[in-house]
Each structure stands twice: as structure tokens, then as C-alpha cells.
Amino acid sequence: MVKTHLDIYHLRHSQLSQYERDGFLSPIRVFSEQEAKALRLQLEIYEAAHGSVMKSPYRNKPHLVFKWVAETIRNPKILDLVESILGPNLLVWGTNFFIKEPGDNTFISWHQDSTYWGLSRPDVLTVWIALSPSRRSNGAMKMIRGSHHLDQLPHIDTFQENNLLTRGQKVEFEFAEENAAWIELEAGEVSLHHVRIIHGSEPNVGADRRVGLAIRFVPTDVSQVNGIKDYATLVRGRDDYRHFQHEPSPEQSLGTAEKNAHTRIADESFKLFYQGTGREPKFSD
Ligand SMILES: O=C(O)CCC(=O)C(=O)O
Numbered sequence: 001m002v003k004t005h006l007d008i009y010h011l012r013h014s015q016l017s018q019y020e021r022d023g024f025l026s027p028i029r030v031f032s033e034q035e036a037k038a039l040r041l042q043l044e045i046y047e048a049a050h051g052s053v054m055k056s057p058y059r060n061k062p063h064l065v066f067k068w069v070a071e072t073i074r075n076p077k078i079l080d081l082v083e084s085i086l087g088p089n090l091l092v093w094g095t096n097f098f099i100k101e102p103g104d105n106t107f108i109s110w111h112q113d114s115t116y117w118g119l120s121r122p123d124v125l126t127v128w129i130a131l132s133p134s135r136r137s138n139g140a141m142k143m144i145r146g147s148h149h150l151d152q153l154p155h156i157d158t159f160q161e162n163n164l165l166t167r168g169q170k171v172e173f174e175f176a177e178e179n180a181a182w183i184e185l186e187a188g189e190v191s192l193h194h195v196r197i198i199h200g201s202e203p204n205v206g207a208d209r210r211v212g213l214a215i216r217f218v219p220t221d222v223s224q225v226n227g228i229k230d231y232a233t234l235v236r237g238r239d240d241y242r243h244f245q246h247e248p249s250p251e252q253s254l255g256t257a258e259k260n261a262h263t264r265i266a267d268e269s270f271k272l273f274y275q276g277t278g279r280e281p282k283f284s285d
Pocket of ligand 1: 212
């Protein structure tokens with residue numbers, strides 16, 4: 001019998017149980033090394049043309065301005081994985097590049113993603129795609145197994161200079177860091193994580209950059225409860241709820257219409273991330 005991608009990428013019962021128990025699943029190969037190299041090249045062509053590493057604002061919601069990111073969030077293998085957990089009707093609520101250059105000292109403090117996202121239920125899944133190897137030496141993610149079973153925990157905003165999170169938010173909770181699970185990935189592999197899992201990552205002290213693309217998925221019945229107009233992209237199934245304004249899909253990379261749509265939509269999401277801080281988004285990183 002010929003195997004279709006459906007046979008391969010829907011999660012098995014044992015994988016689903018593991019995800020439910022641990023709050024993450026890793027590694028899963030989605031792209032070949034060659035395919036991952038091609039994705040990384042697209043990013044690096046953009047960076048070379050702009051004379052610098054990928055900066056804000058396009059680190060946030062890059063799927064609105066880059067066709068190759070828009071295609072990646074619709075990759076059927078990824079959607080099959082996500083469908084196994086969140087069901088058949090799927091929105092992409094956000095995408096982010098998490099890039100650490102060797103020696104740049106950037107890091108991610110221990111946090112739960114759910115803290116400032118304002119989503120009505122913690123049924124939110126991140127697929128984190130490694131576009132480069134992500135290892136202990138270059139700042140791979142670490143996760144606290146089972147911590148997604150905790151409720152929303154308090155966080156403090158540190159606004160640390162080298163923290164890649166918008167507020168430098170840090171969970172206020174005691175746990176044994178030494179027991180954290182390392183999420184080491186080869187280029188083209190992905191990890192899945194729950195919106196409540198406590199996770200973070202340290203600086204890149206390796207030789208190569210560490211490049212990750214995080215895609216945030218929600219089922220269509222989840223809504224935004226923080227009083228802002230919120231946007232998402234329908235990537236599978238149907239949306240009978242229309243809690244989110246649907247985002248346009250880019251017809252070309254970095255076209256004027258695409259850049260304008262990105263500004264309009266990303267500005268709203270920055271309002272959410274900075275709500276109540278009295279601070280302006282930092283576009284200089
Ligand atoms: O890339 C990292 O090290 C952390 C990313 C992260 O916090 C996330 O995807 O939720």
C-alpha cells in the first residue's frame with residue numbers, strides 16, 4: 001500500500017500520551033536537511049540584502065510578508081501533527097523568528113507562553129522549526145517536563161537587554177532547573193510545545209547561529225479576551241466562529257501591500273504584548 005503523508009504525520013497514540021504527560025514532543029523530522037537549508041537560505045538572502053540579521057518588526061508575524069514563511073505555516077505535514085492535538089479547524093495566531101548569533105548573549109528567560117497572549121483557553125500549540133541545528137552549545141530550548149499541568153503562574157517583567165522576549169518576562173516559581181529536558185534538534189526537525197509549559201534557553205556559545213521559526217496554532221473556537229482586535233490565518237478546515245479577523249496571505253515577499261498589512265496587524269499584536277507596560281515596542285533588536 002502506498003503511504004500518504006497522512007499515514008506518517010498524524011501522531012500515534014503513544015506520542016499523544018507523551019505530549020499530554022510532558023507538555024512537549026521532540027524531535028520530529030518534518031523537513032529534510034536539504035529542505036531546511038533551502039528555508040534558511042531564504043532568510044539569509046533577505047538578511048544579506050538588508051545588510052544585517054533579521055530584525056524587528058519582521059521577526060514577529062513574518063508569515064505576512066514572506067511567501068516562504070506563509071507556505072511553511074501551511075505545510076501539510078505540520079498541519080497533520082497539529083491536527084492530531086488541536087483538531088481539524090486550525091488558525092495560525094502568530095509566528096516568530098528566534099535567532100541567536102554566536103556570542104551575542106541573547107537568551108530567553110523561563111516563562112509560560114500563555115502569560116500575555118490573552119487567549120481564552122490554553123489549547124495553543126507551538127511548532128518550533130529548527131532552521132539550523134539547535135544544541136546545548138548554541139542555545140537549544142529547555143523545558144520543565146509536565147509543567148503545563150500547572151495553572152497560569154505569576155511572572156515578573158525584567159525588560160533585560162538581551163532577553164528575546166518582549167517584556168523579558170520570567171516565571172516566579174521554584175523548580176529544579178537541573179531536571180529540565182533539552183530540546184536538541186537537527187536542521188529540519190521540529191518540536192511541539194504546550195502554551196503553559198515552562199521553558200527557556202541560554203545564550204549561544206557555539207560556532208553557528210541558532211535559527212528557529214515558531215508557529216503558534218489555535219483551534220478556531222479559541223478567542224482573544226484582552227479587548228484588542230486580533231488577527232489569525234486560517235490554515236486548515238473552516239472557521240465558524242470568526243473570533244479573529246482573517247489575515248491576508250502574501251502574494252509576493254515584501255510587496256507594498258504585504259508590508260502595509262504586516263504593519264497594521266503586527267501593531268495590534270504589539271499592543272497586546274506591551275499592554276499595561278507604558279513602553280513602546282523595541283524595533284531596534
Ligand atoms: O527559541 C527559544 O529559545 C525560545 C522560544 C520560545 O520561547 C517559544 O517558541 O515559545
